[in-house]
Amino acid sequence: MKKPVLLFLLAVTSTAWSAAPRDLAEAYAAEASRQAPGFKASPQRGAEFYAKRFAVSDKMPACSACHTDSPARPGQHAVTGKAIKPLAPRAEAARFSDPAKVEKWFRRNCTEVLGRECSAAEKADFVSFVAEGL
Amino acid sequence: MKKILVWDLPVRLGHWLMVGGFALAWATGDSEKWRLVHVFAGSTVMAVAAYRLLWGVVGSRTARFAEFVRGPGQAFAYLESLLRARPPHYAGHNPAAGLAIVLLLGLALASGASGWLTYQEIGGEWLEEFHEVLTGTMLGVVGVHLLGVLVGSLAHRENLVWAMVTGRKLGAPEEAIRGQRFLAALTLLAWTAAAAWWLAR
Numbered sequence: 566m567k568k569p570v571l572l573f574l575l576a577v578t579s580t581a582w583s584a585a586p587r588d589l590a591e592a593y594a595a596e597a598s599r600q601a602p603g604f605k606a607s608p609q610r611g612a613e614f615y616a617k618r619f620a621v622s623d624k625m626p627a628c629s630a631c632h633t634d635s636p637a638r639p640g641q642h643a644v645t646g647k648a649i650k651p652l653a654p655r656a657e658a659a660r661f662s663d664p665a666k667v668e669k670w671f672r673r674n675c676t677e678v679l680g681r682e683c684s685a686a687e688k689a690d691f692v693s694f695v696a697e698g699l
Numbered sequence: 700m701k702k703i704l705v706w707d708l709p710v711r712l713g714h715w716l717m718v719g720g721f722a723l724a725w726a727t728g729d730s731e732k733w734r735l736v737h738v739f740a741g742s743t744v745m746a747v748a749a750y751r752l753l754w755g756v757v758g759s760r761t762a763r764f765a766e767f768v769r770g771p772g773q774a775f776a777y778l779e780s781l782l783r784a785r786p787p788h789y790a791g792h793n794p795a796a797g798l799a800i801v802l803l804l805g806l807a808l809a810s811g812a813s814g815w816l817t818y819q820e821i822g823g824e825w826l827e828e829f830h831e832v833l834t835g836t837m838l839g840v841v842g843v844h845l846l847g848v849l850v851g852s853l854a855h856r857e858n859l860v861w862a863m864v865t866g867r868k869l870g871a872p873e874e875a876i877r878g879q880r881f882l883a884a885l886t887l888l889a890w891t892a893a894a895a896w897w898l899a900r
Contacts, residue, residue, distance in 0.1 A: 624732050631731075644734050647820075666824070673729050 586654050586661035586696035593689035604686060611694025614687055621680040628678065636695045652695050661696055703875035705790050706866040707759040708884035713747045714863055716891060717807065720744040725838065728831075738818050739899040745811025746894035748804045750887050758883070759876040760791075767792035767800070774798040778847070781854045788855055790870030796851075799844040806837040815898055 590606050598604040615636065620626045624643045631649055632640040637656040640649035654660045661667055675683040683691070706714075720743035727733035727740065755764040773794040780786040787793075792800065810833035816822040817830055852859045855869075862868045866879070 622732055642731065642734070644732060663824075674731070676729070677731055 589661055590689055590692040593685050596685035597689050606689040606693040608694040608697055608699050611690035612699055614691055619679050622677055625678050654696050700869045702867045703870045704866050705761045705868045708879040709754055709887045710762050711863055711866055712884050713751050716747045717744050739895055741811050741814050742895040742898035743891055744807050746891040748807035750890055761876055767797040769794040769797055781850050786854050790874040795847050802840050806833055810834045810837055
């Protein structure tokens with residue numbers, strides 16, 4: 566019972582604080598620089614990561630399989646066909662404002678598309694690309 | 700006492716459809732690749748639970764809520780008696796099983812509804828979180844139910860899992876139900892298939 570309660574509190578408090586995407590990218594970069602000193606988030610690397618075909622899942626080989634080639638455009642679920650709101654905060658303001666939600670979807674989508682969890686460095690690059698563009 | 704029919708076909712079929720549906724829905728919950736399977740499995744659980752509510756009123760005697768739903772006090776008293784030498788034997792559902800049925804049916808309907816509303820993007824973020832809390836709670840109740848089945852089976856030297864397959868348990872001949880209710884079982888299958896297909900569209 567402890568974990569759901571904790572997640573719930575995390576979700577409630579983080580929504581109230583509503584961190585900016587920039588803060589989130591910086592938090593991931595700070596985490597990454599603990600493992601690799603001098604790490605700086607790179608939108609270029611984020612863009613390459615976003616477009617890369619990991620080909621672990623046949624239905625969802627890459628981020629762009631559902632989110633299209635541009636994170637600013639509306640996407641479409643590769644299996645259900647349901648519409649997905651744009652990932653980029655400049656197109657959809659609520660994106661990357663809730664750290665708990667971002668963590669949840671990194672965990673779920675990375676596991677499925679990459680076959681493993683994403684590193685803090687990958688998350689930092691990804692958020693800086695999606696939030697700020699190239 | 701001898702082996703008599705106590706669970707009709709709709710009860711057993713519904714039970715195992717819920718087992719399969721819940722297991723499949725749990726296994727596919729975090730996956731987008733299996734999203735349609737997840738929604739179909741969850742819808743199956745919800746459809747069976749809805750049918751069970753009706754069957755709890757018009758079904759065979761042992762399937763009726765009035766026959767086996769007792770308060771939590773009696774349920775816990777029964778659980779306590781399992782730990783002692785001679786627990787009372789029930790041909791139908793014992794009071795603890797009755798409580799598990801009520802909880803599981805309620806949780807199945809609530810988690811199914813919250814999941815479906817989330818899938819249709821009618822509910823907000825909180826409903827998705829609530830869905831996860833409900834299904835987690837349901838898994839917990841399933842765990843307690845399984846433990847109860849194991850302890851009950853040992854205490855009564857009666858394989859209760861197999862009883863839910865064959866419908867037959869030890870009891871007095873006059874406690875037996877009249878028949879399998881084949882037509883109602885067919886109706887359950889047709890209803891579940893139609894409802895799950897409609898919900899998962």
